[in-house]
Amino acid sequence: MKRILLAVALTLATGSVFAEAVTYKLDPNHTNVLASWNHLGFSHPTAHFGQVEGTLVYDAANVGASSVQVTLPLAGLNSFVPDFDEHLRSADFFDAAKYPNITFKSTKVEAAGAGKLKVTGDLTVKDQTKPAVLDVTLNKAADHPMAKRAAVGFDATTTLKRTDFGVGNYVPNVSDEVQLRITTEALVPKAGADKK
Template identity: 45%
Template sequence: MKKLITLALAAGLSLSAAAAFAAPETYVLDDSHTFSRFAYSHLGFSTQESRFDSTKGKITIDRAAKTGSTEITIDTKSVNTGSTIFNSHIQGEDFLDTAKYPTITFKSTRFTFSGDTLASVDGNLTIKGVTKPVTLKVTSFKCAPHPMAKKDACGANATTVIKRTEFNAGKYAPSVSDEVTLTFAVEAVKE
């Protein structure tokens, strides 16, 4: 009987330890190392690249269960093209209409892993009040102790391509490319 109780306790402790190991962890985006970028062909002459300077959000990930979720909010008024005049142009009604739509949001619906590595994130992207499903292809992913923050951290790079006409931001298309490549450089520190 004593052996049976000991075995039951050991099994219970093993299950508790496994459950604790597999618990979801939440990470808050480090806004000084997280940037959302967009690139498009300008009349076929060049590829223009710009970014948003303010991206906020959280990522919850359970690496053992290979699941996760994220909600990201981009401040559209933080658009940075490198030109104050062009920033105002992009913020206008024909493009981002930041007066009416001050944010772009992404809410995940599924994380997909390849082995232990995050491979893609499916979710819903909302721009100018229009929501469309997108898949972010993750090109790099790493979780490890952060040497300066002294906490666990995760980082990733991801990309997707959208058509701006589908989000009511299609002025000058197709001369100025309808296709826009979105890239995200994300670093997040554990709560």
């Protein structure tokens, strides 16, 4: 009888890991933010925002209590063409010397079907803050087999207008609309680690 009670207690304890709000730190090695746009109708170039930093709170039982806060350092911007990277960081576009980071802070998280979320938040580029809505898919919430800690993974998409954020050079020849595709893994911080 004691063994049965112990097994039940362990099962409940394990299940409760994801039954309440859990705070995770984004893993920059497994987080990609990819932007894509139309160039003169000829091609669809992409740029990758790396070195992502952020915190994610996920509450599976009450998704409205979830939140996300992310910083994209423009030092990590990579279009796979070094000269173009410099142009994107210049005052023609992001003016990274003056505005070194892009930030996103959620203001609302809503359920949008099985394994789906709609995340609304404030996106700030060049000190201009506008609302943005992410369509999010929960990939997995479980113990990470390599890190040996609780982890969660999401994909997300959204479409933005460059002109809303002061990076509208060459519109309409280069599309105003930019598609963003995001994939991320986030881990519960190690015990004693900096959780900022």
